[in-house]
Amino acid sequence: MADRERDSVSGTETTGHEWDGLKELDTPLPRWWLYIFYASIVVAVVYWVLMPAWPIGNGYTKGVLGFSDRINVTADVGALRSARAPMYQRLANASASEIAADPELQEFARAAGESVFGDYCRTCHGAGGAGAPGYPVLADDVWIWGGSLADIEHTLRVGVRADHPDTRMSMMPAFGRDRLLTSQQVDDVTEYAISISAASSRLQPDRAAAARGEAIYQEQCAACHGATGAGDRSVGAPSLNDDLWLYGGSREEIRRQVEMGRGGVMPSWERRFDAGTLRALAYYVHEMGGGEPDAPPAPVTTPAATPEPAQNGQPNAPLR
Amino acid sequence: MAKVTLIDTKARANEHAIDARAVNSKEARALYKKREQIYPKLAHGFFRNLKWAAMIVLLGIYYVTPWLRWDRGDGRVDQAVLIDFEGRRFYFFFVELWPQEVYYITGLLILAAFAIFLSSALFGRVWCGYACPQTVWTDLYIYVERAIEGDRNARMKLDAASWSWRKAAKKIAKHAIWILIAAATGGAWVFYFGDAPTLFRNIFTGQADPVVYLFIGLLTLTTYALAGTMREQVCTYMCPWPRIQAAMIDKDALSVTYRGDRGEPRGPHKKGDSWEGRGDCIDCRQCVAVCPQGIDIRDGDQLECINCALCIDACDDVMKKVGRPLGLIAYDSYANLDRRKQGNPDRYKLIRPRTILYGVLMAVVAAFMIYGLATRQTLALNVIRDRSPPFVRLADGTVRNDYALKLINMTDRARRLQIEVEGPTGVHLLAPALVLDGEVVAEAHADSVMNVRIHVVAPANIGAGSHRLRFTIRDIASGDVAVSDSAFLAGSTP
Numbered sequence: 182m183a184d185r186e187r188d189s190v191s192g193t194e195t196t197g198h199e200w201d202g203l204k205e206l207d208t209p210l211p212r213w214w215l216y217i218f219y220a221s222i223v224v225a226v227v228y229w230v231l232m233p234a235w236p237i238g239n240g241y242t243k244g245v246l247g248f249s250d251r252i253n254v255t256a257d258v259g260a261l262r263s264a265r266a267p268m269y270q271r272l273a274n275a276s277a278s279e280i281a282a283d284p285e286l287q288e289f290a291r292a293a294g295e296s297v298f299g300d301y302c303r304t305c306h307g308a309g310g311a312g313a314p315g316y317p318v319l320a321d322d323v324w325i326w327g328g329s330l331a332d333i334e335h336t337l338r339v340g341v342r343a344d345h346p347d348t349r350m351s352m353m354p355a356f357g358r359d360r361l362l363t364s365q366q367v368d369d370v371t372e373y374a375i376s377i378s379a380a381s382s383r384l385q386p387d388r389a390a391a392a393r394g395e396a397i398y399q400e401q402c403a404a405c406h407g408a409t410g411a412g413d414r415s416v417g418a419p420s421l422n423d424d425l426w427l428y429g430g431s432r433e434e435i436r437r438q439v440e441m442g443r444g445g446v447m448p449s450w451e452r453r454f455d456a457g458t459l460r461a462l463a464y465y466v467h468e469m470g471g472g473e474p475d476a477p478p479a480p481v482t483t484p485a486a487t488p489e490p491a492q493n494g495q496p497n498a499p500l501r
Numbered sequence: 502m503a504k505v506t507l508i509d510t511k512a513r514a515n516e517h518a519i520d521a522r523a524v525n526s527k528e529a530r531a532l533y534k535k536r537e538q539i540y541p542k543l544a545h546g547f548f549r550n551l552k553w554a555a556m557i558v559l560l561g562i563y564y565v566t567p568w569l570r571w572d573r574g575d576g577r578v579d580q581a582v583l584i585d586f587e588g589r590r591f592y593f594f595f596v597e598l599w600p601q602e603v604y605y606i607t608g609l610l611i612l613a614a615f616a617i618f619l620s621s622a623l624f625g626r627v628w629c630g631y632a633c634p635q636t637v638w639t640d641l642y643i644y645v646e647r648a649i650e651g652d653r654n655a656r657m658k659l660d661a662a663s664w665s666w667r668k669a670a671k672k673i674a675k676h677a678i679w680i681l682i683a684a685a686t687g688g689a690w691v692f693y694f695g696d697a698p699t700l701f702r703n704i705f706t707g708q709a710d711p712v713v714y715l716f717i718g719l720l721t722l723t724t725y726a727l728a729g730t731m732r733e734q735v736c737t738y739m740c741p742w743p744r745i746q747a748a749m750i751d752k753d754a755l756s757v758t759y760r761g762d763r764g765e766p767r768g769p770h771k772k773g774d775s776w777e778g779r780g781d782c783i784d785c786r787q788c789v790a791v792c793p794q795g796i797d798i799r800d801g802d803q804l805e806c807i808n809c810a811l812c813i814d815a816c817d818d819v820m821k822k823v824g825r826p827l828g829l830i831a832y833d834s835y836a837n838l839d840r841r842k843q844g845n846p847d848r849y850k851l852i853r854p855r856t857i858l859y860g861v862l863m864a865v866v867a868a869f870m871i872y873g874l875a876t877r878q879t880l881a882l883n884v885i886r887d888r889s890p891p892f893v894r895l896a897d898g899t900v901r902n903d904y905a906l907k908l909i910n911m912t913d914r915a916r917r918l919q920i921e922v923e924g925p926t927g928v929h930l931l932a933p934a935l936v937l938d939g940e941v942v943a944e945a946h947a948d949s950v951m952n953v954r955i956h957v958v959a960p961a962n963i964g965a966g967s968h969r970l971r972f973t974i975r976d977i978a979s980g981d982v983a984v985s986d987s988a989f990l991a992g993s994t995p
Binding site: 190281307308309310311312318320321322323379420423424425468469470471 | 531887888889890891893894895896897898901903931934954956
């Protein structure tokens with residue numbers, strides 16, 4: 182090291198190598214950089230002592246400050262919940278018109294409803310309640326079980342064909358599959374159903390077949406769907422007069438429904454959400470465009486054992 | 502003045518002893534060179550006084566502006582100039598801008614660009630020399646330095662001396678005052694973004710937002726570093742303007758010039774000697790001693806020169822003493838250098854095609870801005886179509902689309918707005934909550950954006966595809982109208 186050559190211009194040592202007449206400066210690290218590097222090493226050691234740092238077996242060194250992101254997040258979520266609790270409380274006791282009259286509450290209900298809908302409902306019912314074959318459109322004005330705020334909320338609470346004791350329950354027989362009707366009869370009753378619907382101009386039903394089907398309809402279907410096909414919300418029988426079809430509006434799809442009698446399942450959400458969240462969700466769906474005014478207060482069946490609002494930290498609790 | 506020294510002061514003798522080197526001159530530049538400290542000497546004269554005046558005015562504007570009040574009515578912001586990020590408003594005296602009106606700022610920036618082009622075409626780098634914050638704060642910092650450590654020679658001696666209590670005390674005092682100025686600079690900056698009196702109190706009671714302290718700290722650091730320790734390096738290495746100026750300056754533009762035709766050949770001059778056959782420059786290097794950029798103006802126009810004109814003051818002082826005409830260094834143009842070479846008289850052409858063009862362009866931009874501000878709309882409408890579902894078919898066969906309307910009321914009073922829609926035959930609004938006497942009416946609060954969800958229903962025979970739709974809001978009281986176009990989508994039958 183003693184006789185390394187010094188460059189005359191910069192006064193810096195060279196590396197001592199030479200390639201085709203080129204020499205390389207052995208410029209030392211800038212002092213400021215070096216000191217920052219040393220300081221970083223010191224900071225790292227201090228960090229190991231203060232903060233969670235080293236993995237040991239199944240655990241890790243906790244650090245003397247006891248810092249934990251998990252605890253902080255739980256605390257933050259808890260703080261958020263308690264900050265929003267009064268609004269949920271107000272929401273739980275508000276009617277549709279009361280919500281609409283209070284811009285703050287309305288904004289809150291909309292935002293909370295949209296958030297929960299996006300997490301739990303959108304998968305089947307589609308963004309904005311667009312629906313999908315077999316999953317009802319929520320944005321339109323056709324309701325199988327009722328479109329008032331109370332009706333929607335009750336459907337949310339008990340579900341449809343769900344495991345709730347009071348669940349909304351309807352069962353259309355599979356007339357074809359279970360041989361309740363012959364294939365010819367299914368054809369005929371399909372033509373009749375088309376003839377009493379708004380689809381008749383579109384699908385041009387076979388008048389003779391429809392006339393044969395009418396008797397079968399009155400015998401087999403009218404009990405639920407009504408003599409004129411207006412449907413009955415109390416038993417969850419959809420109206421057959423419009424041109425909106427849960428399982429598709431082509432002749433084949435309508436016939437297939439008569440044949441198979443399909444019915445979907447919606448879970449009961451009562452145990453999952455507290456009253457405020459359910460009200461927000463119902464309001465959000467109600468406001469999609471097809472919500473109906475509240476009937477005189479319907480007897481909302483509230484089970485004696487209403488579950489407590491979900492506690493913090495439960496894995497299945499929605500983050501509100 | 503019997504003595505034969507050029508300037509019979511002790512300082513002058515010392516100057517010679519230390520020698521005023523232009524540390525940033527071309528000859529002194531080297532690739533591996535470390536920065537050499539520059540010790541600008543205090544100049545006296547017209548341009549120094551002009552720079553003091555500019556400093557006082559500019560710093561005054563900077564520090565005082567946030568404290569000016571402007572009455573905008575009850576409960577409204579009363580700060581004259583405020584950039585309110587939280588409330589999303591920009592207040593400038595009688596002007597109040599919303600975020601979507603940022604294009605006024607664009608106009609202001611274009612105006613500023615033309616102003617700097619024009620000033621460069623007329624007087625060279627006057628911005629750099631007098632008005633640039635880097636120049637103003639550096640000047641202020643040098644003022645403090647000079648007040649504590651003395652003028653050029655005293656400072657050079659102090660830096661060369663070994664450490665003593667006296668030296669330490671002076672250095673500590675200087676840096677302490679620098680940091681105070683820096684903190685005041687950062688402190689004043691944050692007042693443009695919040696209510697100054699409230700913020701002032703909160704800063705000292707520790708209640709201000711951490712972001713406020715962060716920005717004060719950041720600007721304290723940059724002010725201290727840029728004006729205290731980096732100085733001319735900012736102009737030479739960091740600022741792009743020295744590179745751009747060449748395109749802005751033509752041969753008629755005035756800039757600080759050493760009149761070589763008059764000054765050369767230079768050389769020491771003894772009192773009583775003839776001035777015949779020699780130039781007026783006595784090579785006293787006073788122009789170098791006062792230069793804050795560490796250059797020799799006699800080398801000609803240089804990238805480092807900020808045209809602060811202090812060398813003009815220094816040289817004029819010397820010219821007075823040796824009894825030669827003033828203005829050996831002066832604001833002059835390349836064209837004049839050429840004219841004098843050919844024996845023609847000087848001509849100052851301030852009105853030239855490019856200065857006229859810059860002036861006209863500024864007037865046009867200013868006129869546009871004034872027109873824009875004078876005819877500013879205070880009612881606006883934004884329509885956002887719900888994209889999912891694209892359309893909804895209803896039980897009676899009609900089709901519905903949903904829209905979110907943003908009713909923007911930029912006035913200080915609440916307004917009653919009637920909402921209308923135009924489109925294909927039979928299209929109508931559906932908003933049961935907003936219907937008043939058969940019309941769809943929304944109450945928009947003062948100075949706010951109101952969100953309205955609205956449905957539009959079209960008859961069953963609307964036909965598949967996209968249809969044009971136009972929403973109109975009308976202030977029932979004043980008749981103001983805002984319009985926004987949108988679309989109505991319908992699908993084919995199921």
